[in-house]
Amino acid sequence: MRRLIVRRLLQTIPMLFFVSLVCFALVKAAPGDPVLSFVTPNMHADDIERVRHNLGLDKPGYVQYGIWLKESLSGNLGYSLINHLPVMKQIVERLPATAGLMGSAIALAVLLAIPLGLLAGANRNKWIDKLVNLFAYVGISVPLFWLAILFVYFFSIKMHWLPSMGMHTIGKESAIDVIKHGILPCSVLAISFLSTYVRYIRSSTISQLKEDYVQIQYAFGSGKRTILFRHVMKHVLLPIITLLGMSMGELVTGAIVTETVFSWPGIGSLGMTAVRGMDYPVILGITLFSSVMLILGNLLADILYGFADPRIKTTR
Structure with missing residues (x-):
């Protein structure tokens, strides 16, 4: 295992x-010029070139890449070219908000997807399978x-049950207030993840129920529920581990659209602001940071394979 990690x-x-x-x-190669953020209507051309030189944008591209x-x-x-704050500091400050939101959504989706996917796969073409498939198709398509x-519109404007934007109510810093603000964005993201996870688990369950070990368990007198949740579930966890490893990058970037709609102060909204303002250092920093997390997530998934299925061994 140590050799695998190294x-x-x-x-x-x-x-x-790469x-x-x-x-x-x-x-x-993207259109636009970040220097325009510093240009005023009465600024002289020499002043504009001086700004470009101070930002290091007058050097060749390969030189800029080497320095960066x-x-x-x-x-x-x-x-940052907009607020002049360190990029790493801004990412670290917004990371807890995004990680908390995405982590809650992924955890909720996994907890619901495992029983739903198992039941749908075990009752193939029956009413529960059709209902779960309908939900999954709608969740993927919307x-x-x-x-x-x-x-x-429904839960904030019409029913006034939950707040519609932000992470805190002005003047309140309690954990309950944060949870109330996070219910709607967390639910939206959980539905998206759940729709994908259910399809994978259902497909894996159908294939596992055709294996010989399932027939052997039936011969030993085991019930369908025991076989499903004690034996089959161990094998269907493998695709979920893969999906969780691939979701590590999203723990950093978050769902940019969802964070923007709900004004959630995470890394996703920071990236959207950077794109609108052509803030190249922030865009590059977020991309690089999320790539590192994605690679580490895949490494973690490889390690968890050995715990989920002891038959998977590391060889030279």
Whole structure:
């Protein structure tokens, strides 16, 4: 296991280098000029060039990339062009809000997807399977922003049950207030994750019920529920581990659209603000940070495979 971890960590070096190179090239190729954020109507052309020189944007692209990469390796992701604050500081400050929201949504989706997927797969083509499939198809097809707007309209505007935006009520800093503000965005994200997870678990359950060990358990007199939740569930956890590993990147970036609709002060809304203001250092910092989390999530998934299925062993 130690060799696996070391080998995977070494493999992340060229991967991160490639990701950083592609992201930097795409950002530089994007239309717009970040210097325009500092330009005033009466500013002279020489002053504009002086601003460009101070930002280091008058150097060739490969030189800018080398400088940015060198600083990033030391933990310095640069400074925002909009508020002039360190990029890493802004990411760290907003990380708890996004991680809490996304973590709650993913945990809720997994807790609901496992029993629903198992029941749907065990009762294939029956009414419960059709109902779960209908819910999954609707959840996958409906855009998140439209679902978020519907939730705001019904639960905030019409029924006045829950707040529609923000993370805190002005003058309140209690945990209950944060939970109330997080119910709607968490529910929207959980529905999105749940729809995907249920489909994977259902498909895996159907294939596992055809295996020989299931027939052996029936021969030993085990009931359907015992086989389903004691034996089959261990095997259907493998695709869920993969999906959870891939979701690590989303724990950083969050659902940008959902955070924007609900004005949730997370990294997703920070990224949206950076895109609108052509704040290239923030965009690059968020992209690089989320890539690191995604790679670490895949590494964690590989490690968890061995615990979920002892038959999976690490070989030379």
